[in-house]
Amino acid sequence: MQEAGRKIQEEIIISGFGGQGALFAGQLLAYAAMDQDLHVTWIPSYGPEMRGGKARCTVVISDEEIGSPLVRRPSAAIVLNIPSMEAFEPAVKPGGVLVVNSSLIPQKSERDDIRVIYVPASDIASDMGNIRLANVVCLGALVQALGVLPLEAIEKALDEHLPERHRELLELNKEALRRGAEYGER
Amino acid sequence: MAKELWEGNAALAEAAIRAGVEAFFGYPITPQTEVLEHFSKRMPELGRVFLQAESEVAAINMVYGAACAGARVMTSSSSPGVSLMQEGFSYIACSEVPAVVTNIMRGGPGLGNVQPAQGDYFQAVKSAGHGDFHMIVLAPANVQELIDLTVLAFDLAEKYRTLAMIVADGSIGQMMEPAEMPPMRPVRPPEERPDWALTGAKGRDPNIITSLYLGAENLERVNLRLQAKLKKIAANEVRWKEYSTEDADLLLVAYGTVGRICQTVVREARRAGMKVGLLRPITLWPFPSKRIAELAEQVRGILTVEMNAGQMVEDVRLAVEGRCTVRFYGRMGGVIPLPDEILPELEKLDAECR
Missing domain, CATH: 3.40.50.920 (Rossmann fold)
Incomplete structure (x- = not known):
């Protein structure tokens, strides 16, 4: 996907409520990047955990050895709920990408120096029969918009790493990824 | 072996297993409880010892005992738990038995919090316990290095009959990165225990391992031997x-x-x-x-x-x-x-x- 010689460096924050799958969506990115022989780090914000609490991870993907696994200003972010929108909409670097779960986040970004993609991810996921697919819908939009990883690499990561207890949702996850990807196209 | 995506804490435990650790004694504490979790699953599968002690004080003394018996042994903790182990570190150092400990550091002082920190540098480097001694202290910066230094920690601990500590922090423990595991080393069979180990003394004179040396000149001789060893480590093992x-x-x-x-x-x-x-x-x-x-x-x-x-x-x-x-x-x-x-x-x- 990458033009020869172009440097790859993406810092991606995925943020939502505990239970929305922010951490897992980040792991899918990490597996896919590793599969493409890229350097990658995945780091969660951790602490006392509870369902409904804050859940966030930072994924850095690079074609050179990764120094800092954490960033204050990511090149891209997926925000799954309102507190995440408030925290990371201002943080995305100019020229970056913000994927907004517009089903749960009514407000619009006022930034004109980033690409904002509004995806009614929770609605799409509900229509597909499982609201918990919203994370993967958003991931599809982000991956398509960034263009550093092919969608197939995420599909492969789903094949290999979707937990056993969610196995029957594999095809639905891939469908969710593709539905999201449509929003990421220019 | 191909690269896999490893979480730091699990990688640390698996690397120790690959290095042939026979026994792990520990007590859970965030942000390194996943170390115990991984050991608790893997060690019984492999017929090795995993034991959750009643406290860090107990855990380090179990490590001391197993080390005296010549086993490859380790424990793992985080800042407040490591403080509790310090008496044991000093006994182990004086007894000159090899052991590996890890400190996945968190914010302090006191109970502090569970976020990543490096506040235990003085403790690890200058003040591991009472008396004159140092531990070898290894500080990885990524998951691959955490794996490699865990294996090295066992080798150095045994080479010098000393304590080796891995110091990392919660962010290395919790993060995931592609890394490669070393091949599995076999556990050392009982007949290959070091000749200083306490193995029952059948057909030989008893070995004595102690950290009690009454008489000033007696204990000074022990200290001089320890200092000579530390000097050798300082000359050969800087990385x-x-x-x-x-x-x-x-x-x-x-x-x-x-x-x-x-x-x-x-x-x-x-x-x-x-x-x-x-x-x-x-x-x-x-x-x-x-x-x-x-x-x-x-x-x-x-x-x-x-x-x-x-x-x-x-x-x-x-x-x-x-x-x-x-x-x-x-x-x-x-x-x-x-x-x-x-x-x-x-x-x-x-x-x-x-």
């Missing part, structure tokens, strides 16, 4: 990594998580036209003093960055002996310093040393 130091006229010194963050600082500073290099100590004891002294002749100034109030910077100053300006930047309480706050500190140093 560090350098980045862009060849032409550097400013130097960063940082280890562990903030060490790798400083790699990003070097790249950004170089893009801004500053000739900045990084020395990342891998062994905190023994410390790469000699190399830092050499670089102090080459650079105008050194910035030491830590996740504490300024601990390793004292060893940097001791190494530099006034050859160049040494400054410090740090964050405490579990706050991780990021490149955009370290860079201005470098600029200040640059201006100061013109």
Whole structure:
């Protein structure tokens, strides 16, 4: 996907409520990047955990050895709920990408120096029969918009790493990824 | 073996298993409970010992006992738990039995919090327990290094019959990165126990392992032997990594998580036209003093960055002996310093040393 010689460096924050799958969506990115022989780090914000609490991870993907696994200003972010929108909409670097779960986040970004993609991810996921697919819908939009990883690499990561207890949702996850990807196209 | 995506804590446990650890004794504490979780699953599968002790004090004394019997053994904890183990460290050091311990450091002092920190540098390097001794202290900055240094810790502990400690922090413990595991080493069979080990003394004179030496001259002899060993370790086992130091006229010194963050600082500073290099100590004891002294002749100034109030910077100053300006930047309480706050500190140093 990458033009020869172009440097790859993406810092991606995925943020939502505990239970929305922010951490897992980040792991899918990490597996896919590793599969493409890229350097990658995945780091969660951790602490006392509870369902409904804050859940966030930072994924850095690079074609050179990764120094800092954490960033204050990511090149891209997926925000799954309102507190995440408030925290990371201002943080995305100019020229970056913000994927907004517009089903749960009514407000619009006022930034004109980033690409904002509004995806009614929770609605799409509900229509597909499982609201918990919203994370993967958003991931599809982000991956398509960034263009550093092919969608197939995420599909492969789903094949290999979707937990056993969610196995029957594999095809639905891939469908969710593709539905999201449509929003990421220019 | 191909690279897999490993979480730091699980990688640490698996690396110890691959290194042939026979027994793990520990007590859970965030942010390293996943170490115990991994051991608790894997050790019974392999017919080895996993035991959750009633406290850290018990765990370290179980390690002491197993080490006396000649087993490859380790424990793991985080800052408050490590404090509880310090009496045991001192007994182990005096008894000269090999053992590996890890400290996945969290914010302190006190119960503090569970966020990543480096406030235990003094404890690990200067004050591991009462009496005159040092542990070998290894500080990985990424998951692959965590794996490799875990294996090395066992080898060094046995080579010198000493304690080896791995110090990392919660962010290395919790993060995932592609890494490669070493092949599985077999557990040492009972007939290959070291000849000093307590194995029952059938058909031979009894071995004695103790940390009690009554009589001043008696104990001084033991101390002299320990000091001679530490001198040998200091001469042979210093490890560090350098980045862009060849032409550097400013130097960063940082280890562990903030060490790798400083790699990003070097790249950004170089893009801004500053000739900045990084020395990342891998062994905190023994410390790469000699190399830092050499670089102090080459650079105008050194910035030491830590996740504490300024601990390793004292060893940097001791190494530099006034050859160049040494400054410090740090964050405490579990706050991780990021490149955009370290860079201005470098600029200040640059201006100061013109």
